[in-house]
Amino acid sequence: xxxxxxxxxxxxxxxxxxxxxxxxxxxxxxxxxxxxxxxxxxxxxxxxxxxxxxxxxxxxxxxxxxxxxxxxxxxxxxxxxxxxxxxxxxxxxxxxxxxxxxxxxxxxxxxxxxxxxxxxxxxxxxxxxxxxxxxxxxxxxxxxxxxxxxxxxxxxxxxxxxxxxxxxxxxxxxxxxxxxxxxxxxxxxxxxxxxxxxxxxxxxxxxxxxxxxxxxxxxxxxxxxxxxxxxxxxxxxxxxxxxxxxxxxxxxxxxxxxxxxxxxx
Amino acid sequence: xxxxxxxxxxxxxxxxxxxxxxxxxxxxxxxxxxxxxxxxxxxxxxxxxxxxxxxxxxxxxxxxxxxxxxxxxxxxxxxxxxxxxxxxxxxxxxxxxxxxxxxxxxxxxxxxxxxxxxxxxxxxxxxxxxxxxxxxxxxxxxxxxxxxxxxxxxxxxxxxxxxxxxxxxxxxxxxxxxxxxxxxxxxxxxxxxxxxxxxxxxxxxxxxxxxxxxxxxxxxxxxxxxxxxxxxxxxxxxxxxxxxxxxxxxxxxxxxxxxxxxxxxxxxxxxxxxxxxxxxxxxxxxxxxxxxxxxxxxxxxxxxxxxxxxxxxxxxxxxxxxxxxxxxxxxxxxxxxxxxxxxxxxxxxxxxxx
Ligand SMILES: Nc1ncnc2c1ncn2[C@@H]1O[C@H](COP(=O)(O)OP(=O)(O)OP(=O)(O)O)[C@@H](O)[C@H]1O
Ligand SMILES: [Mg+2]
Numbered sequence: 259x260x261x262x263x264x265x266x267x268x269x270x271x272x273x274x275x276x277x278x279x280x281x282x283x284x285x286x287x288x289x290x291x292x293x294x295x296x297x298x299x300x301x302x303x304x305x306x307x308x309x310x311x312x313x314x315x316x317x318x319x320x321x322x323x324x325x326x327x328x329x330x331x332x333x334x335x336x337x338x339x340x341x342x343x344x345x346x347x348x349x350x351x352x353x354x355x356x357x358x359x360x361x362x363x364x365x366x367x368x369x370x371x372x373x374x375x376x377x378x379x380x381x382x383x384x385x386x387x388x389x390x391x392x393x394x395x396x397x398x399x400x401x402x403x404x405x406x407x408x409x410x411x412x413x414x415x416x417x418x419x420x421x422x423x424x425x426x427x428x429x430x431x432x433x434x435x436x437x438x439x440x441x442x443x444x445x446x447x448x449x450x451x452x453x454x455x456x457x458x459x460x461x462x463x464x465x466x467x468x469x470x471x472x473x474x475x476x477x478x479x480x481x482x483x484x485x486x487x488x489x490x491x492x493x494x495x496x497x498x499x500x501x502x503x504x505x506x507x508x509x510x511x512x513x514x515x516x517x518x519x520x521x522x523x
Numbered sequence: 524x525x526x527x528x529x530x531x532x533x534x535x536x537x538x539x540x541x542x543x544x545x546x547x548x549x550x551x552x553x554x555x556x557x558x559x560x561x562x563x564x565x566x567x568x569x570x571x572x573x574x575x576x577x578x579x580x581x582x583x584x585x586x587x588x589x590x591x592x593x594x595x596x597x598x599x600x601x602x603x604x605x606x607x608x609x610x611x612x613x614x615x616x617x618x619x620x621x622x623x624x625x626x627x628x629x630x631x632x633x634x635x636x637x638x639x640x641x642x643x644x645x646x647x648x649x650x651x652x653x654x655x656x657x658x659x660x661x662x663x664x665x666x667x668x669x670x671x672x673x674x675x676x677x678x679x680x681x682x683x684x685x686x687x688x689x690x691x692x693x694x695x696x697x698x699x700x701x702x703x704x705x706x707x708x709x710x711x712x713x714x715x716x717x718x719x720x721x722x723x724x725x726x727x728x729x730x731x732x733x734x735x736x737x738x739x740x741x742x743x744x745x746x747x748x749x750x751x752x753x754x755x756x757x758x759x760x761x762x763x764x765x766x767x768x769x770x771x772x773x774x775x776x777x778x779x780x781x782x783x784x785x786x787x788x789x790x791x792x793x794x795x796x797x798x799x800x801x802x803x804x805x806x807x808x809x810x811x812x813x814x815x816x817x818x819x820x821x822x823x824x825x826x827x828x829x830x831x832x833x834x835x836x837x838x839x840x841x842x843x844x845x846x847x848x849x850x851x852x853x854x855x856x857x858x859x860x861x862x863x864x865x866x867x868x869x870x871x872x873x874x875x876x877x
Contacts, residue, residue: 427576428609428667430597432623433674446613 288505295498302495313499323484323500330480333395334463337402341459342452344403345410350440352411353418364415371408375468378404383472393475401473402463409458417451450519457515465508525588527552527710528573528678534581535568542568544734546582550712552677555704557721558714560731561757566714569731570680573712574603586677602671602709606683608663610655616666617642617651623674641669644703661692665699672703681713685720697723718758722746730754751792752876755801762807762845766800766875776800776875779841784817784870792876802873804834807847809858810867818867819845823860833857837866 266273290304298308317323352363370378382401383392391397421444429439445452467482474483481500488497526549533546543565550556558566571577573584575596583590591599610619620641624634642648645665655663664684671679681700685693701724704711715721721728722742730737730745730753738745738754749755752763769775774787776798787800810818821839828834829848835858837845845866851857858864 422607422609424605424607425609425611427596428603428605428670429611429622431574431576431599431601431603432626432670433597433600434622434626435597438626443611443613 295502326484337463341406341410349414379469406459406462410455413455529585532582557725564731565734602676603680604684798877804848
């Protein structure tokens with residue numbers, strides 16, 4: 259390759275420095291928040307005068323925070339399952355449409371990704387008010403599902419594009435019904451795409467705050483919503499502890515996902 | 524005799540673009556028929572309609588006199604091998620071959636026995652446990668043939684199954700296909716645009732051109748009696764030369780040089796603007812100068828050796844070039860590049876298209 263790292267000569271050093279700076283820029287805030295979570299001062303003093311685990315103790319004994327984690331998890335997992343199922347049906351439908359409608363369908367399903375989230379949020383809020391879904395689990399899931407579906411449809415469409423339809427046709431000519439051919443032949447080949455769809459869908463719900471603020475009720479608050487609420491009242495180091503927990507969880511999640519992906523190959 | 528598989532006035536267009544028009548064929552049981560033709564001539568489309576993967580815009584497909592157009596693909600009992608590799612990537616060779624029997628819910632010992640039989644037929648017993656990604660293209664296509672044959676379909680469709688393979692492997696699997704055909708007596712419809720493959724395998728060739736059937740016949744029919752310039756040009760090499768027809772009934776023509784020749788076959792081809800004489804390279808021979816009317820005087824432009832035959836390019840007056848292929852028996856001295864020669868031809872073997 260012309261532009262491989264080895265061929266860059268003296269530029270290599272410059273490139274290394276730039277890479278280091280960018281990484282530092284990305285990592286610094288995270289390091290800061292992790293350090294603050296162990297800070298003994300309740301006023302977020304930096305550098306921390308003493309180290310303590312007090313905020314973590316507070317966090318893990320607070321039923322409100324634990325409840326929020328549960329809500330986030332329940333909403334996230336429900337959204338994931340529904341998003342992958344609906345995404346699969348949708349993507350298969352779109353990819354097999356031969357008409358001129360295909361691009362229109364595709365755009366329609368990817369729309370929530372392009373639209374400003376706040377617009378989606380307000381529209382959903384206004385609509386849910388009418389049909390009394392505001393503040394319900396069901397409403398929450400539907401709202402996040404709308405945000406998650408484009409990622410799922412996109413990932414599965416991409417996966418389908420890499421599968422030769424002739425393989426499924428071969429199965430049908432072998433005597434299998436179309437449905438059985440999809441279940442037995444196409445779906446197994448689609449596993450990596452379904453996996454990506456699941457991860458993206460979960461993350462779309464897990465760290466979403468704008469729509470969640472509109473959908474939340476006092477008893478139904480996801481973690482990002484509670485962080486937002488607490489920030490407005492008082493700035494306690496518990497927030498730093500929550501953030502650290504989220505950073506660790508997300509990190510584990512992505513590592514796990516990448517690990518499983520490379521296992522599959 | 525009624526045909527086993529009949530195609531009647533088949534027509535297929537994609538959004539107004541005609542891919543197949545007015546194709547009619549009758550195929551006997553157990554026949555090996557090849558669809559030959561240039562790219563985009565409608566061979567695959569015809570095959571897909573028979574398989575039920577596409578529905579025609581007109582016409583009918585009959586098996587034993589009954590239409591199969593209303594039968595879904597998976598109930599047509601047709602086997603198909605595709606140009607692309609279509610083994611199921613998540614199954615081993617054995618599972619791939621057993622799949623058609625599994626979906627038919629056959630008893631387990633029958634599946635076992637049939638699968639073993641097919642593995643033996645395509646000589647893949649050693650690799651039965653492999654996954655498609657662990658095999659060469661030729662091995663995959665052999666498994667695909669076994670999978671398409673395991674449920675004993677009456678018709679086997681093959682759409683350029685060997686076009687992705689190199690020449691040596693292609694010939695090996697051609698032999699394999701021929702053997703499978705002889706052993707099982709299945710009716711095979713085979714698509715290729717490789718004329719050598721068509722000649723080697725088939726009982727009959729169906730020559731396609733721009734969505735129509737140009738000519739149907741045995742390999743020798745097509746080679747010795749092409750019915751159009753297209754057919755003459757597509758199968759084998761040919762020399763073409765514009766001529767004038769003096770007397771169509773007697774087969775008298777006038778060559779560009781002015782000489783008249785009798786007894787030439789005249790054929791209404793419909794794909795030429797001007798009468799055109801066709802001569803096969805192997806029908807040309809060297810003569811002594813001025814021997815007879817049906818000869819051309821010229822000069823050897825180039826020659827190359829092909830085992831026991833020589834290939835010559837002869838320049839003749841009027842700026843035409845004749846290609847000829849001559850058997851060399853070693854007794855006489857063959858002409859060299861630059862030599863002046865006289866080339867004779869046999870009027871009854873030549874054809875004039877008009
Ligand atoms: N899905 C499609 N949509 C539109 N046109 C098509 C489609 N499939 C084939 N065609 C057109 O129909 C014509 C016949 O195609 P077909 O695939 O039958 O040709 P073929 O003889 O099999 O050619 P090849 O030797 O290249 O495989 C071509 O002109 C092709 O462009
Ligand atoms: Mg084709």
